[in-house]
Amino acid sequence: MNFLKNWHVRRSPSARDSLGDLFRFKYSAFRMLLDSNTQLLKVIADMEEKLCGRQVFGISYVRTQAGRAIFHALRMVKNLDDLSNHRYPRLFEALEKIDRKIQEEMGPRKESPPAELILTYDEITKEMADWVGGKNANLGEIHGRLRLPVPEGFAITTRGFTRFLSHNGLFEKITTKKMEIDPCSPETIAESSREIQQLITSAEVPSDLDTAIRSAYDRIRQRMHRTEKAEDLPRISLRSSATGEDAELSSAGQYLSVLNVTPDQLISTYKRVVASLYTAPAVAYRLNKGIRDEDIAMSVACLAMVESVASGVIYTHHPFDFLDDNIMITAVWGLGPYAVEGRITPDSYTVDRRSLNAIVRTVISHKPVQLVNLPEGGLQELSVKPEMQDTACLSPQQIGTLAGYALALETHYKHAQDIEWALDREGRLLILQSRPLHVQSPETDIGSIPAVSGYPLLIKEGAVAYPGIGCGPAFQVHSEEDLKNFPEGAVLVAKHSSPMLVMAMKKARAILTDVGSVAGHMASLAREFAVPAILDTRIATATIPTGMEITVDSFSGIVYQGTVPELLSLQKTAESPMKETPVYEVLRKVADFIAPLTFTDPKASNFAPEFCQTLHDIGRLVHELSYTEMFQIGDSASGNESFAVKLKAAIPLDLCIIDLGGGIAPGKEKLKSIKMEDISSAPFRALLRGLTHEGFRSSQPRPINLSGFVSVVMEQVSGHPQTVDRFGERSFAVVSDNYLNFSSRVGYHYSALDSYCGPTIDMNYISFSFKGGAADSVRRNRRVRAIALVLKELDFAVDVQGDLVSARLQKYECDLIMERLDLVGRLLLYTRQMDMLMQDEGYVRAMAKNFLSGNYSLDRNG
């Protein structure tokens, strides 16, 4: 596809249109851009959370979120294009490049399924889960790569499934039946699923598939050295091994598995297992999850039935005690189902993973019955011989062997495992299945770690960006210099979350900020670097000084003073149930082009379209550029006063207002001039509060310093072009209910301010710049440095170049933004003509200090 072609072209206002229309058009584009920025960050935050692997999701989740991410990135780029009059065409190219990569990972599966209807476990690895389902893929992996014993067997692949369904025209028939389903009516679901299952079980297995299954069975028989005599023929267990997003249903036992199947029942049982894909719970599940039937398929594991003497389950970790990492083995006599179905209490053996021969605990239970294979197929419950009923099913040696297998599986899959095993008549221990064990770690239930007593609680609430435990000395970061000096192993404490903090993330044990959003850029980075982080604590910098030893528990959003040894053991977090699954792998690959932020410094030379590697980069760049574009909107207002409304107020400004909608009280928009109380724009009202602050009402003349005055005269004579141009122009406020773009020329300086403050924290910001002055360049520079000192104290990110100061504050709550706008209003008045006074360096700090202490006189001595 080509983003540059075939757009539905919106008409942007032309020169003939009024400037008001142009502003409205640009403002509308800007708002859409900000909205999409918020949405994109939400998608990214959500993806990163899923990448932690603790939540289960399907492939449709990946498609949906990738689609949304692209949509919003594209919407941002398109709106910047509108806003900037097509100034950044290369952004489209950058986005198209990233989109192509995502499509490659996401699009129709690149790998064509194998031509084989049947695969043996020698041929299967875990990467083939899409063709043979998770259960088969794991068995292949265990057999081929881990070399652990598994039963003889083969997989009927998804190609076999497709062959079976298409041979009977079942895809179409199933679709038709499914159209009769009303998602809100369980009756229609039950009825349709029953009919679909009926269609499948009564369909004919095509001869090529039938032959393939029978030949595969015969090969097993030969490998097992069994004759063709009926009593010698191996029995088979047929286990469902669904692919794709239904893998979790498969492991949850929703699909059918049939044990002890005789060869003559193989084909009919295969059909029953396939049909279980359409049980009512499975159909309802897919409907609710938005999973398409096209994305699922049923592969079947056909395993030689083990004549189990004993069987059971192994957990390589305690399933709900996060701190207990002993290996737990359960065992019953006979076949496995009784070990899990609760029919009898199994023996249990607890093994120390650090010394596999050390059996920590043995509980031998009373086992009066067992499940066994029937000669004619099927299963039967039999009594256990009395002398065996209270005897251990496993010897210490067998327990050690099983624990060794379990640990090998866990190490291989890098995740706690839930394993089914069986002991056959020859005394061999076999692995029947291994799947991720969902350990109920504290992460799944944030806030579940009770507060540890005996340590002062420094912080009790905040927004958790990444859960975990981190401990070390606090180190407050207020500048780039602090970041450079950030010590290894410290806890980073900052007022505001900023992507710049990435510079210290590898060294940081945890991050705490006063303010910040979990959907923000920095939160993404914290997740990427797996650094426990609590944002929006409000009080971190005020409460935790540099050097204080602290323990951060971001499972619960708590910070303790001192080291809390009870929590340190949790620093090693459990791996996730989703990791290593095929769906997870797709997400990981797709997210690589969406979530990482490689741009952290807007001042860097590579902050440009051609260096965008991810959608996050594109979003960040477009976001930044959009401010520049909006910032300049005030410039276009100058000289076009005719449609503007004048403000009548006691402020030393000739101020015109252009309302984009909702900025002026209803009924007052048509007036030639309005009063302060007619303003309904929240940010503008806040700024005006500052501009009319009582501290500036005295009629006392501003103090004048003689050399400063001379400096002004000299500058006038030399005719500094910039200041002369600016002098005497009107000030403009382009406003809406939540938006303000303010540009003002007071005396010889120029200040511009752009702000949005609404209910969405992520969209709120103030951009401010101040330039020029009447005095010489040294004094002008001193003045902007004094302004910079004040703005830094007010939490702005500030940059000074010559006589220009640029500052940005973003992602704070509306109330705080308005409070800061009030202060910026006061600062604008306070710094009028201040340049003339700045005769030595001492004034820089003195003037800033005066302002911050609420003393608005320009008297250096207060």
Add this chain to the structure above:
Amino acid sequence: MERIRLLLVDDEDDFRTTLASRLRKRDFDVTEVDSGYRALTSIRTAAIDVAVIDVRMRGMDGLETLREIRRIDTLIEVIMLTGHASVESAVEGMRLGAFDYLMKPCDINELVAKIQDAYQRKLVQEASLK
């Protein structure tokens, strides 16, 4: 503010009727139809400000519907609603000028806010043509 004239297009009857009644309670002037074809008829015969269209429908799907709407009326703002997004449909929707792309089921407040934003956008577009 004038009542926003909304067209709701979805072939899932339960979902559509429930959503329509909730939107009517919020004072939208809602027309509901169950197919892309009927959506086109509505647009030809009645004034519509914003259309909310399900992407996946039997017969003419949401994107085709959007494409056809664009032939008739370039000013209607369209919000795509879908339970099954894909990169392709997102890009195509954006290319065809969809205003936004929401996931089903969506939060009613979020949808209402989007409809209002879309309506504002339409007013801006109309103003620029005057």
